[in-house]
Amino acid sequence: MSTPPAAVVVVGGGMGGLTAAWELARAGHRVTVLEAGPAPGGTVSRARVGGLVVDVGAESYALAGGTVATLIDDLGLTGATVTPRPTPAWVRHRSGAAPLPGGGWLGIPSRLGAPDLRRVIGWPGVLRAAADRVLPRRVGAGGSVGTAVRRRLGRRVLDRLVEPVIGGVYSTPPTELPLERLAPRARDALARHRTLTAAAAEIRGGAAAPGAQVAGLAGGMYTLVEALVAGVRTAGGTVRTDSPVTSLQPNGDKWVLHTRDGATPADAVVLAVPATVGGRLLDRPVEAPATGEVLLCTLVVDCPALDAAPIGTGVLVASDVREVGAKAMTHATAKWEWLAAAAGPGRHVLRLSYGRVGDGELPGVAAFPRLALHDAADLLGVALDLDALVDWRLDRWPVGGAAASGPPALPAGVAVTGGWVAGTGLAAVVGHARTTARRLDGVLGVRSATHGQGLR
Numbered sequence: 001m002s003t004p005p006a007a008v009v010v011v012g013g014g015m016g017g018l019t020a021a022w023e024l025a026r027a028g029h030r031v032t033v034l035e036a037g038p039a040p041g042g043t044v045s046r047a048r049v050g051g052l053v054v055d056v057g058a059e060s061y062a063l064a065g066g067t068v069a070t071l072i073d074d075l076g077l078t079g080a081t082v083t084p085r086p087t088p089a090w091v092r093h094r095s096g097a098a099p100l101p102g103g104g105w106l107g108i109p110s111r112l113g114a115p116d117l118r119r120v121i122g123w124p125g126v127l128r129a130a131a132d133r134v135l136p137r138r139v140g141a142g143g144s145v146g147t148a149v150r151r152r153l154g155r156r157v158l159d160r161l162v163e164p165v166i167g168g169v170y171s172t173p174p175t176e177l178p179l180e181r182l183a184p185r186a187r188d189a190l191a192r193h194r195t196l197t198a199a200a201a202e203i204r205g206g207a208a209a210p211g212a213q214v215a216g217l218a219g220g221m222y223t224l225v226e227a228l229v230a231g232v233r234t235a236g237g238t239v240r241t242d243s244p245v246t247s248l249q250p251n252g253d254k255w256v257l258h259t260r261d262g263a264t265p266a267d268a269v270v271l272a273v274p275a276t277v278g279g280r281l282l283d284r285p286v287e288a289p290a291t292g293e294v295l296l297c298t299l300v301v302d303c304p305a306l307d308a309a310p311i312g313t314g315v316l317v318a319s320d321v322r323e324v325g326a327k328a329m330t331h332a333t334a335k336w337e338w339l340a341a342a343a344g345p346g347r348h349v350l351r352l353s354y355g356r357v358g359d360g361e362l363p364g365v366a367a368f369p370r371l372a373l374h375d376a377a378d379l380l381g382v383a384l385d386l387d388a389l390v391d392w393r394l395d396r397w398p399v400g401g402a403a404a405s406g407p408p409a410l411p412a413g414v415a416v417t418g419g420w421v422a423g424t425g426l427a428a429v430v431g432h433a434r435t436t437a438r439r440l441d442g443v444l445g446v447r448s449a450t451h452g453q454g455l456r
C-alpha cells in the first residue's frame, strides 16, 4: 500500500529551509515554506547596485565535501558553475600585506618551507611554527582552534593568518571556535595527524592553488535560491514570504503553526531558523552558537587602476590593523569573470564587511559610504573618493560561529536544520539539510504506515 503524502511545514526560507523543503517535496510530501522576510534566501540575497545585479550575502561555496556541488548538479545548474580567477587573496596585518600562502586551511599553513608563507610571517614566524613538528600531541589538544594554533604554531601564524581567515569566514575569533565543533572531516584529519600542518595538508587534499577551495555561479549565488524555490513549486510545494511564524502548538500527534494570516496545520515541522527563534518556537531554552552582526557594504566604483586587480580577489584584515575598520574586502569584479564582463572595463564592485562575533559596536550607518571608500582605498592602494562612487548599499546580517554542540531535545514530529545546528557556510548547511530531510522522509513513511507513532 502506498504511503499518503504528509503535510510538512518548513519554518525559514534560507538555504537550510529551502534545501530541506525541496528534498521533501521531491519525496512526495505536501510542503509549505513559511519565510518571515519579503524574499526567500535568508543570508543568500541579491540586489541591484549601480545597475548590476550582485550578491549582497553569500557569494561562493566551499568545494570541500561536495555537498553544494551535488545540489547544483541535482538542480541542473552545473553549466552555470564558475571558479574564481586564480589569483590569491591577500592578508593585511600590522606589519604589511602579502598574498595568502597557498595550500592553507583556515589560515593554518601546510608547507612551512614555502616562500609565500615566509613573506607573511617572516623567518622568526617560520622557525616558531616548526615547533609543531616536535611538540607532543597533547599540546593544544581539546581547546579552541586559536589555542591550538598559538601553542603549536605560534603567535605570528595565529595573528597574521588564522585570525584574519577565521574572522573573515566565521566572523568569530579563533579562540571562540572549539576544535570539537569543526566539520567531521576536519576533526578526523586532526585526530589522524600529530601536527596541525599535516592535518591542514590532508584537508586541502594537496591543493596549493589559490581559489581552489571555492566556486560560484554565473549570475551569482542567488540563482541557487531561485532554482530551489522553482524546484519546490514544481514538486507541488508552496513558498510563502512575509510570513513570520509566531507560535508552534501541538495538536494531538500533529502541529499547528501560527502566522498573522492564520493557522497552518502540519504532520511534521522543520525548523530552519536562527537558534533564538527556534528556542522561542519550541518554548524551551536551547544552546545557541555565539552570534553577532556584520555590516556588508557594497560599492560600485569607476576606477580603471583596479582593472589590474592590485590585491587579487580580495583581502582579509587582521584585527591589529588600526587604520582600516573593515575585517575583509572582496574585489568582486577581480574574483568573478561574469561580474567583470557585466560591469565593463574600469567599473568595479567591492564588498567590505565589518564586525565580528564578540566585537564591540559596529560602525554607525551614517559613517557609510565614506568609511568603506576610505578602507577600500587604503587596502587597494588607490585613490577612491566620492567622485569615483557610482552607487553603494549597506546590508546588516546576523552571523553565527560554530554550530551548537547538538540539537535540542525535540518533540516528536519536529526536526531542526540550518546554521544553528549545522554551523556557518553553505557547504555545512546544505549537507545537513539534505540529511535531515531524508531522515524525516524515512520516518514519515514509517509513521504513515504504522499510524500515529512519534517521529523521533
Ligand SMILES: Cc1cc2nc3c(=O)[nH]c(=O)nc-3n(C[C@H](O)[C@H](O)[C@H](O)COP(=O)(O)OP(=O)(O)OC[C@H]3O[C@@H](n4cnc5c(N)ncnc54)[C@H](O)[C@@H]3O)c2cc1C
Residues within 6 Å of the ligand: 011, 012, 013, 014, 015, 016, 017, 034, 035, 036, 037, 040, 041, 042, 043, 044, 056, 057, 058, 059, 060, 061, 062, 243, 244, 245, 246, 272, 273, 274, 277, 294, 296, 397, 398, 399, 417, 418, 419, 420, 423, 424, 425, 426, 427, 429
Ligand atoms: C554577509 C555574509 C556572507 C556570507 N558569505 C558566504 C559565502 O560566500 N559562502 C558560504 O558558504 N557562506 C557564506 N555565508 C554564510 C551562509 O550564507 C549561511 O551559513 C547560510 O546561508 C545559512 O543558511 P540558513 O538557512 O541556516 O540561515 P539563514 O540564511 O539565516 O535563513 C534563516 C531564515 O529564517 C527566516 N526566519 C527567521 N525567523 C523566522 C520566523 N519566525 N518565521 C519564518 N521565518 C523566519 C529568516 O528570515 C531567514 O530567511 C555568508 C553569510 C553572510 C551573513
